Amino acid sequence: MPVNPSLVDRAFPPTPAYLVGREKVREFARAVFADDPQHFDPAAARALGYPDVVAPPTFAMVVQDVTLQQLLAEPDSGIVLSRILHGEQRFRYSRPIVAGDELTGNLRITSIRAVGGNAMVTCEAEITDAQGAHVVTTTSLLVVGEDAA
Structure with missing residues (x-):
């Protein structure tokens, strides 16, 4: 089944709140080789004016992934995970993500x-904090291959 063109402009419900944990930030930073002390040490982050450790910029993918799961669960989408190639990714931040944030995504x-x-x-996912303030907008380009059937 080809990708359903009626998906354009479709908005999905907000995701459940994701609580950003200090250890999750540290794990992610290690995984992407982000070795700046602000990602690991709360004192280093506070010295820069942040309330807790700061997530690397690509950490927003953790929340965006939950929004993309909504798209993949749509029975009429024509999108099958095994045929997807992630072609491009962009982030537009209002502020960094820090441990303690409760983030919600809207795809x-x-x-x-x-x-x-x-x-x-x-796909664009607007990610907001518990007060509804914009944190980051993530934009993904997914390349969906032709159905082999």
Whole structure:
């Protein structure tokens, strides 16, 4: 089944709040080789003006992944995980993510276009904190391969 073009402009419900834990930030920082002390040491982060350790910029993918799971669960999407290639990723931050944040994501499909036998699906997830203030908008381009059938 090809990607459903009616997905364009579809907005998904907010995700459950994700509580950013200090150890999760440290684990993620180690995984992406982000070795700045602000990612590990609360005192170093406070010296920079943050209330706790600061997540590396790509940590927003943890929350965005929950939003993308909503898209993959849509029975009419025509998108199958085994046919997806992550083509591009962008982040637009209002402020860094820090341990203690409670983040919620809202996914919207902004465009779908055909290229060769593939579909290029652009998704934006707006991630906000517990007060509803914008933290980061993530933009993903997913390349969905043709159905083999």
